[in-house]
Amino acid sequence: MLKRLGYAKEELTPHGLRGTFSTILNDKLDEHGLLSDIIEACLAHRIGNKTARSYNHAQYEKQKAKLLEYWGKFIRRHNMNIDENKYIKLYSQARLNGYSSIQEHERNFQTLDKIASKLSRIEIIIRNRIDRKMCELNKNWLFHLPDDIYLDTSDEAKDHNTLISKQTFNFWVKVVEHYKIHNCAFEEDFLDSFSFKKYYNKNKERLNKYRLNNYQKAYVILLLTRNIRNRAFHNEKFIKTKKIWNS
Structure with missing residues (x-):
């Protein structure tokens, strides 16, 4: 290596x-x-x-x-002194072309460090809340899914807890969409007080002139969480600014 x-x-x-x-x-x-x-x-x-x-x-x-x-x-702190040619060999010129500098590339990793563990916790908590709701409806719900929801059984595991731990976050979003159980993913008090304006003050929090209800809030949060999670766990770029960096 x-x-x-x-x-x-x-x-x-x-x-x-x-x-x-x-x-x-x-x-x-x-x-x-x-x-x-x-x-x-x-x-x-x-x-x-x-x-x-x-x-x-x-x-x-x-x-x-x-x-x-x-x-x-x-x-x-000390990575900034790395030889530029070796840095390019480590990360590839193609990847670095998406950043304005090595420093910006490093700042992106720092952002990933801050959110990765939090995203893991959020995913596990949401997954368990959805599973509990589905088990109330049918204890064997995992084996009675519609055709458009793929259940990963690649390791031939049949134990319920093992199976739910192997499914992707996209799987859980599809379960929520199909069974219309968006609200179960989050506490009602959380959805009541949640405001997208906290993260972007120009957000009108409306759909077709009507204020978002908790069902819609939950759906949007799930989609955002999925997108952020996928970008984080694939080491993609979070920093918005982009200038082509040429060595």
């Missing part, structure tokens, strides 16, 4: 990268405020002696997430 990216083995090795990770983060203990043990956990190293490990089975998930978030910010 490193060779394909243009690095000779004398320049960069996997163990060298791991060593760099450990050295820098140990040197920055005062900045990120975490213990060296968390750095070792991120590297999948054993912590403590055999006796200590027999008692301590902690995975340090939150601490590792915090450390890796710090590491990502640290890399971005």
